[in-house]
Amino acid sequence: MKDIIVSMENISKSFPGVKALDNVKFELCSGEVMALLGENGAGKSTLMKILSGVYTRDGGRLEIFGKEYGDLTPKQAQEAGVAIIHQELNMCKHLSVAENMFLGRELSGRFALDNAGMEAKAREVLDDLKIDIDPRQTVGDLPVSKQQMVEIAKALSINARILIMDEPTSALTAREIEDLFRIIHKLKDDGCGIVYISHRLEELQHIVDRVTIMRDGQYITSMDFAGTPMDQIITHMVGREIKEKFPRVECEKGKKVFEVKNLNAGRMVRDINFSVYEGEIVGFAGLMGAGRTETTRAIFGADPKESGEIYVDGKEVKIHCPMDAIRNGVVLAPEDRKKDGLCTKLSIRHNLALPNLDMLCNKLGAVSSKKESELCDKAVKNLKIKTPNVEIDSGNLSGGNQQKVVVGKWLARDSRVVIFDEPTRGIDVGAKVEIYNLMNELKQQGIAVMFVSSEMPEVMGIADRIVVMCDGRITGEVMARETTQSEILTLATSFEDKNINSR
């Protein structure tokens, strides 16, 4: 008989301005693998952070092994047997395997650490899992897959009975995934409960017993995995109406403005080919980590390319660094505004002027404050940046206005191609519409617009054509008005067949 070991009911959690979880239910039994599924931002990670004590919930009941917990701290969660295997591995890379496993609870003799004892115990746990790792090896020298197994072994050595794995296979090869699945099967047989979060739906069949599906911070359903068709799962994952209004503008499709051929840059950008025509917005859809941001950065010259040709207005341009891109009329409004988009401690004025200083300087190289002011006034007026004046720090603006400054940097130039990477992330609905309108304006001016977004409704509502990426490759191209969310999601999860063998 399988016991219920985790029971969460009516869990709610709000962050400023966002309701991340709304009356969510979750249940885990011993000896089962539960897949937690949902689109980006569905609330999966938030829910699991509540279970592991990283976040405190606003409301709802939480029981672990039949014991009810109020405000759960990470330490209590650990003592209750909950462990997260993080997406980004959390290890001291300079220390050895055994040292990491016993960090913070070292065994010690009277004077010195009992290294031999710790190594022996570490070896026991590793052998038990049939993992072939020497406990004396330095963690940083191990491949990612082995590091992950060390993390699992560490969790088990603290008697974890509930393991949460967040995208554990994203960095693994087929062989390594097989190894991981073998271990998961073993843990399951030992009676552990495992929560498995993954976007790779095709790998679920090898390990998963049940699925819980979440959408927009709400619990949708749970069911046995066996016998449920994949289509039904996808429908549950996306099944929402497009509620927001998207101001689409119709334009005549003109000549080809921008073309990328055979672009390669590392694992996340593989053989990328696409083009953008006058009068259209090309959306880039995909799951997080699909390689879209990497593609934009490679095009813009922020990251090195291995190969590939880029054409603007039919002429090939060589882009080795962002300055080359800017000179050739290709500009990027990057994903992370605060990190890559703005110098948050500089004024709006200085931010707007930064990439345009070549145009603002007189012959001696001094910045003309008159020209600078003109440029700023124009940008503030055109983009409706809400600010008392342009001298205040750009970091003090709201998200939407920050985004406008990021875009405003580029509008003074005669750009031919504007790349938007997640321009509407974290900004309110009103500001979103303003950004959409701005993209439409560019489109009407005959500028090629490349629009990367993880929010499917807005890609479908704003873009004319959608390129879907998965795992560093383009897996499909669809016309926005003829496609469905399911079709895009299917393309976005069509990983290369890695020939995974089940046990």
Add this chain to the structure above:
Amino acid sequence: MNSNRQSLWKRIMGVRGMGAALTAFVGLVIIYIAFGLINPTVFSGQNILNLLRSMSKYLLIGIAQSYVLITGNIDLSIGTQVGMSAMISATLMTSGISPAVAILVALISCLAVGVINGYLVGKFKLPPFIATLGTMFVTRGIAYMVNGNRNTDAISTGVGKEVADQFQNFFYYGSTLGVYNTFWIAMVVFVIFFFFLSKTRSGRHIYAIGSNIDAAKLSGVNVVMTTTKAYLVSSVCSCIVGLILCAQAGMGNMEAGNMYEMYGVAAGVIGGVSPLGGTGILLGTLAGAAVWQTLENGLNMIGAQVGIQRLVIGIIVVTAVLLDVVVRNGEFGKKKKKQS
């Protein structure tokens, strides 16, 4: 027999940071022999003794800075703590207070600075560069103030010639088993802190927070305590060097220890301690301090000027780190890892 030796060799090389430390030792031998071939006096017994004594100061400073570097921080107040320790102990002795009490007061003052450094960096999360820049100025200020903005008189004027000689012999001029006491003091300190860093729980935690502070915290490591311990070790070593300088001069000099924190960085870095934290062993620091002093001594012996000495040391420090960076980034192709 042969296989036995091999496994011992393997075990030695298996210690993290041993590679860099041994490289520094090899460099040391080469430098030493090269200078000796130019000027055979380098090989003379008296020169070796002098070398060991001058090296000892830099070893202590190196230990001080290495501990802090391994936690991923830096201590800019080492040199000024040296000065403060020298001035406090000298001032007390010139007013007739016994050396034992003077040493104790100097030690307590330095430990207080260590605690402040540890809390500013560990608890209040100040950038270590800024936090210890502040304590650097404060401690130098104190060094000036203890004796009213001037150097002290000879300590014998207070405690008398006999006691002063005892103090000076203990820390600097006397010998035991034919080697200057300064060397033995440094060796005792070295062995204690070597053990503390490599064999105890606190030592392990010092590596852990330098390697990945978040992972360490999530594993239950007390970051504030661990940071403070590293800064306290730094203060203890600085204090001892201050006493050595006081004994050497027989008086307190307000500018004693000037720039020592940077010499500490150099000794550590040459021996393979990463300024980014998490790696390095004190054996490397020992080699680093020795390389430094051998260079200075050798260049002196062949008649090179101070300017050249500084210049060479600067190049050696940068080269040592550059080599480390190049090897780590796999520019040599050997350790190249595929980005996955």
